[in-house]
Amino acid sequence: MKKQLFAILLLVSPALALASGGEVHLDKVHIDPTNKESLQRGARTFVNYCLSCHSAKYQRYNRLARDLGMSEDDVLENLMFTGDKTGDTMDIALSSKDAKKYFGAVPPDLTLVARVRGVDWLYTYLRTFYLDDSRPFGVNNLVFDKVGMPHVLWELQGWQKPVYETETDSEGHEHKKIVELELVEQGSQTPAEYDRTVRDLVNFLAYMAEPIKLERQALGIKVLLFLFVLFIITYLLKKEYWKDIH
CATH class of the missing domain: 1.10.760.10 (Cytochrome c-like domain)
Known part of the structure; x- marks a missing residue:
């Protein structure tokens, strides 16, 4: 438990240091x-x-x-x-x-x-x-x-x-x-x-x-576009499979 608490304090200490200079x-x-x-x-x-x-x-x-x-x-x-x-x-x-x-x-x-x-x-x-x-x-x-x-x-x-x-x-x-x-x-x-x-x-x-920030952002945009196209295809497939039931 003490080790976990110490690890948490190490993670938040930079944020606390910045907050102290908030004025x-x-x-x-x-x-x-x-x-x-x-x-x-x-x-x-x-x-x-x-x-x-x-x-x-x-x-x-x-x-x-x-x-x-x-x-x-x-x-x-x-x-x-x-x-x-x-x-x-x-x-x-x-x-x-x-x-x-x-x-x-x-x-x-x-x-x-x-x-x-x-x-x-x-x-x-x-x-x-x-x-x-x-x-x-x-x-x-x-x-x-x-x-x-x-x-x-x-x-x-x-x-x-x-x-x-x-x-x-x-x-x-x-x-x-x-x-x-x-x-x-x-x-x-x-x-x-x-x-x-x-x-x-x-x-x-x-x-x-x-x-790698620019590469990461460019990759993120490509992934979002891929998911958008995949959503459209999945939605159309869903409608095709369920058209007889609905």
Whole structure:
């Protein structure tokens, strides 16, 4: 009984973790898994800014070449920097021991992060880092308070600072609340360009979490059409067999 209860808690814990952050407003993002150019841009951003610390060990490079419309030479030239074979998984050289030493915790594998967190959460998270001198890396995040990760995309986005507003609760206590983030130092991209970069990255993360999604949806439509035709044939056969009785 205890083992069964423990297994149930493991299954529901991700949902509970997401529910605990339900008060945070999440911006909606519209991604397109059929846009191969967007996926290619997202893959380049991922390998350049994320893959040094975060692995994607359930994804293979040659799968990217096939699904993203790239040749293996393109993958070797633009997405691989370690001399691995294209059949290898997207792993990292950083060991768990060193990662814990440097960051205080092991950075999670990102293969399935889009399914765990959701694309809206990722889109909002990557756009809402702000300066906070109290944090070890000098930044905090609106949707992940006291985040332990540095803002790795700061060169692209620049730096934001929070704008506070004082509000009074039902007991008369005053609290400061962040109402918006103000860009105080622009990066190499304009806000619109950075939004597109993040959207492409989230699009790639969503693809990586479920590479077979488009095939599954296409197969589902075919199955439904087959069942519809089968229903018509079955109905006509039923009428033919029972016409003398009715």
